[in-house]
Amino acid sequence: MDDRSLFAGGAFLMFFLLFAAVGYIYISLALQTIAQKTNTENAWLAWIPIANIILMLNIARKPIWWIILFLIPIANIIVAILVWMAIAEARGKPNWWGILMIVPVVNIIVPGYLAWAD
DSSP states (O other): OOHHHHHHHHHHHHHHHHHHHHHHHHHHHHHHHHHHHTTOSOGGGGGSTTHHHHHHHHHHTOOGGGGGGGGSTTHHHHHHHHHHHHHHHHTTSOTHHHHGGGSTTHHHHHHHHHHHOO
16 A cells, blocks of 8 residues: 555544544533433433433433343334434424434434524
8 A cells, every 4th residue: 555545544534533523522512401401410421422321311201221222223223213202302392303313414403403492
């Protein structure tokens, strides 16, 4: 491999990591804001991987054992939709906003809408 292909690979990796970091920060801020607006304890859990799922379950008022369902393929998609539907209801929005989490690109907008729209 020549230097140009190594540079291109490194640039792509840096772009991907930056994009992933920005996405993680956005989702964490939105989830923390949702938790604060729904008066859910420990809103800081939004920043910790896996613990943020527990926070989502608390916001949605679902049992903690549902975290096991997030580990089962296919079932995790259904459970995530149900949890996001309950989060939307907890924010006073129609529950169909949770269904939009399965639509690509729209699923980027939904957490922000639920967090910062009044």
